[in-house]
Amino acid sequence: MLRNRLYKRKISFNKLISMSMLACILLAALALPANAYTSDLGNGTYQNPVMYADYPDNCVIKVGSTYYMECSSINYMPGLPILKSQDLVNWEICSYAYDRIDVGMSGIDQAHADAYNLSGGKNVYSHGCWAPSLKYHNGKFYATFSSLDLGKTFVCTRNAPMDFGGWDFTEIKGIGYAHDADLFFDTDGRVYLVNGGCNVTELNADCKSVKAGGISKKIFDGGSSHDGNRIFKKNGYYYILSTPVKESGPYQRIEKAWRSKNLTGPYEQKVILDDGANHQVCVVEDGSYNWAILFEDKGAVGRVPKLAPVTWVNDWPMIGVNVKVPATYNKPVAGNGIKSPGTDDDFSAQGYVLSQWQWNHNPDNSKWTTSERPGWLRLKTSNASNLLEARNTLTQRIQGPTSSGWVKLDAANIKSGQIAGLSDFHSKYGYIAVKNDNGTKKLIQYNVDGLETSVNLTNNIVYLKLDVDCNTQIAKFYYSYDANRWTQLGSNLKMDFFYKLWFVGYRFALFNYTTGSDTSGYADFDYFKFSPNVTGEGR
Template structure:
């Protein structure tokens, strides 16, 4: 059972999150927006890493679930009134740890970054979000745990109140989609393509229920989605195109769940794939994503044109995603996930943040020094094994983030700062070398530049160009005049390595034995530009 407590210590806080965000200081900077303000939108709908989209409509509100891989809290859920403007409104779980649905310590150690283990490419893959008889169901599979989970929440969507259960009788169900049929029966449809009938509570495989392969979708049958319209069962998936790395989207249909099925290609448009036709009663819209390099996998919206009972993607069913098109509805104004945080809320940080793995809640606080995030020190051999690295998505096409850091209590061996975070990361930080504090810019390729720190209050900045796939690093002693340091990071993204894009990340760890130090961050500020001199 998932407690009604967030990894940010107090999940009850987020019931007032909207008010908190509105109260943030005037420096709050807006990210990229898809809404053009004239009844049209441009793709992508968010220029940030929100992949494996599963979208439903409940009442007048759309909800979208996305993969979270290793990041905690996990399985983010966003809401929208128009499929264009999205805000984070929930996470289905706050951590994955020992004792949760039979998870043992050996597997949990990887989620806690213990013993050199990690789950950077594992964790929560390709969730499915459904709503049935007053309950939300979010399912996902974890290859490293060998389990498929269902998270449920009854009543209104919001933070907290989710249960967390491993589905009994089934192991890892690849990119599975949950499906409630009109006759009351419920199924998982997963890669291959297989159908497995579940009990009505979705917590176990139904004895003597349907459990069979219904057609051969091949080994690359990703992003499975199922819906029913006009007497047809439709199953969508993304196989490779002609054995290449490029993907296409196929639809299979049948009058019977178990087949026989016929198929056609509904989308053939470069790196755009994994279509979810939105269950809004009309099935005239589709959410999908594009592999976009360092920024990650970015969600896009396209109309669905029904041709001969096939859901063809794009204007007039051309199989392409439009650059600009009419919004599905008027909506209620420009919305986007948060960016800035002044850490003024005691006991938590805002919902755009996720820890790199399960946090150690004894090692961070916003209460000991009100208005500051204090990251306490733990040992780690390098940044990737450091716990309590606090991240939010880098955004395209360009974005910058900077922090104000108080380095007074950084002890010998300790390093704290701001990273362009990924497997091939770079950072700018303060490091204490045997009592001498230095500003250090480091890239994981091994390049390092440093200068002596002349003031314990310092500003650190990362500027990311997602088109050029580069990040640059700067420091300042007044927050206005910036000095570049070190070399440009080539943000090299290979999706099978981590399956997620680059992030801004605040971190603190030590390679020495003294763990008494800490780093204080006054705020994080975001800008959609990469101006070298200022961020405002």
């Protein structure tokens, strides 16, 4: 210590000033929340993907100067996330079309509601909300989606302007399950739903029921794998886009366009994108139709949205550059600064969590609070046999290409049989947690394949961290008692994404449940922090 003091006295005044300025900059940087990956390169260009996170089945419209993008949410609640942007590159969450799916809502009975509430051994993993459509017409937003488990198609509506809450949720009567459907308001005032492979069904003007005597027919045969239907009209042509499986070679999706001067055909077709895992194109309804949003299947992180130019060739919308999605390209417009969905949360908001979070199923609102201990998220305890059956698991997307998330946990009130912590959440999950084993609290790292490692907990205040590398598909788990020196615990998790299991990517998840009979305990989380880099055993 004395040597350090003597050395500091020899530093020149100018160097002290420089070091002071540097220290201020570093402190300011540390005080700011760590943003996720950004696509905006800051020089008028962008890189793909536009978000390195799971925002699939994109449907994008433009209202005024603002673009809105809607994505699938499958089992997660609130559902149907809607994001906004000024430039198609920088996106922020601005709404969800519904908070939950439960009994008493339009078309929902108790048996199906039980699955959304993780009741009676039921769940809706890989089901729930599929492939939505977002449209704007006469001052109102329309969000439609289908649900295979419910066997129904729904429309959610709200008046402009876009904001959280205020949505009406209604089953579209008379249509049942409409696969990957797209809503379409024609220029003559009629409204249709296009789905399947390929069917068109005329709706009444309010979009809440099938129109009696209206058009209802298969307009062409797009095959059984006719996914991601999108319809728009330009220069007198109706264009229907979809993503079938490529006819020869290994399994691969391609993008096709069908066009006709009449809605009911006849249609001609053309391949407009043939680029590996990039597919399910939405040509953006901005008046010029010169941009397209699509997604790429990207392993553990999920399905990530990409942006590509549209080149019109003989009235065909060719996607990308030479029918490939570019790695970098000029931004559509200048925009208004770099933006992204949130990450960090100090849980200081009373009665709610920030918009980046979603519950794994319908939350039990009696079992969580940010009010009982202000500045902390309290997850109360419910009984479950394993993490996938646990209520009130709070999740947000992992980010690529790498990311790290960590929490401060107060385990003082974790009772016997209770497990609470941080998970790399998916069907093939892993976690690091505090477990009360018959009165002895342990730090436990567990992977769903059965590998488990534990050490005794030495302090009720403990920090838990998860590092994920989306290139190697590896997750690592750490703990600390001071949030500075970290110790890795247990085995690496090999993240294994198979879309038919859940259709969504891995997530950071905060959880608390018990395998015992005592549900009086609870877990308190002071914060969640994020880094776009894996931090390992360092700070």
